[in-house]
Amino acid sequence: MKKLLFLALVSFGFTASAQTTRSTAGYYKPSTQTYVKPYVSTTPNNTNRDNFSTTGNSNPYTGTSGTRAQDYTPAANNYGSGKAIQTGSRGGQYYINNSGNKTYVPKRY
Secondary structure (H helix, E strand, O other): OHHHHHHHHHHHHHHHOOOOEEEEOOEEEOOOOEEEOOEEEEOOOOOOOOOOOEOOOEOOOOOOEOOEOOOOOHHHHHOOOOOOOEEOOOOOEEEEOOOOOEEEEOOOO
């Protein structure tokens, strides 16, 4: 009985901490006349701490390690090159780049 309870707790622990992913089919991008290959990414949520691209994580499908700073860490302050950081209506933080487009950055305090 103890062994069964232990196995149940261990298997629950692994499923509770697993990243959820979604697949995106390949598509043609008319604005740049390029084809984007199919890919797998983590399901969107309110943090980047569990994303494949974040420092400390790796993408199990490609084997690449994440390089982007985690939200609310000192390293997040290195993004934006002194530009004014704005917060969008859904909580994302960004600055306006030299081309006039939004460039999203890890969240800061």
